[in-house]
Amino acid sequence: MTNETWGQVREELIKRVGKNNYTTWIEPLRLSHLKNGVASFEVPTTFFGDWVSRNFADHIRGELAVAGTPVERVEFTVGAMSERAPAKPAARAAKAARMRPSGTDEVTGAQLEQRFTFDNFVVGKPNELAHAAARRVAEGGPVTFNPLFLYGGVGLGKTHLMHAIAHELKFSRPDLHVLYLSAEQFMYRFVQALRDRQIMDFKELFRSVDVLMVDDVQFIAGKDSTQEEFFHTFNALVDQNKQIVISADRAPGEIKDLEERIRSRLQCGLVVDLHPTDYELRLGILQAKLDHYANQYRGLTMAPGVLEFLAHRITTNVRVLEGALMRLFAFASLVGREINLDLVQECLSDILRSSEKRLTIEEIQRKVAEHYNVRLSDMIGPKRLRTIARPRQVAMYLSKQMTSRSLPEIGRRFGGRDHTTIMHGVRKIEELMAADGQLADDVQLLKRLLQS
């Protein structure tokens, strides 16, 4: 693509993102190159790049595709026009170095996000096990569990932890060949190798790594030859006692269309789950981010209570939470105002509205009924049979946990039961979960399904 085409694409983007956004965020972009399915732009600051990447990357890709230059990815690098970039004597060389996406594995790995380090990862109850396991792998000592399988809902830190492992190992064990890539990239490379008749090279490469990390492995489910190749790679590495780290959006047993033998292999190591965030963790993450922004935006002030409000209201995932804070700062700095609850309402109304989309008791009952294979009507009906009463109590428990309804309100929606019955049901499930791992897993799974 020429700069001229980019000029035309920009024209189209005005319509897509609006004049204001265009002037602030799109106009300053400088196309630096377009190759291998990646369009790379120069941006003035890291923050600027993050912002555009989060908010407009899809628009840009969309318009590029319309203009006949589809790309797989757009990336933003802090370029020479940056005021913040350190002054280097050999300006051109420095520029060239900065333009190379930093942290790209020389051989074949995907780009690592600089800020996904252990230092930047806030540990709380929901993620402490996953964090501890990741730390262990990052020590680079003898392999104690293989693979490490990390799973959890979107935006809970799986990719962050994997990148953190890679960063740490690159630093402390530069002798090891660490390869991180998404399952999608694995497939892409595999298909490319098939096409270019370089399958031997492909195999050799993947069998020569010391640590292999494959992100979002659910992606290869149902893709038969890729699964097959993955399986062989996996086995070859395990046989050589090389560490493997895998992530997915759900537990191995819950990934549909995954070959049984792969599933059972994935379950052989340590399977850890990143739980949905709790209020404390969200607040901790916001506080950590705040320190970061406070440096970047000196002079902006924040009224008390804002972080607490955000942590309380935005419960979906960390990515959304971070995006909200970033937007607040950008907005406040544009309009030169203090960040307070009024500004939050003004600037984040869309996010707040969508996280308000309340889960209803009916949805919970439907999901639970489906999961346990009982009728929806049995959820509210009078049957006392254990096989029906237990799922009903699970639904009661989830209704109490996941909605803001009171016990009497919940009782009404369970066929007019008394609030003491609901309370009893909730307690029962709490007790059983403590004693019965299977039930606890069931409840976790249902929670995740309901949250997504």
Ligand code: ADP
């Ligand atoms: P996933 O891969 O599970 O979908 P990511 O690892 O991409 O999620 O995380 C989404 C965003 O949230 C990233 O910007 C990441 O830095 C941030 N994040 C998630 N968990 C934490 C945490 N515990 N501490 C700090 N940042 C976090």
Ligand code: MG
């Ligand atoms: Mg991820």
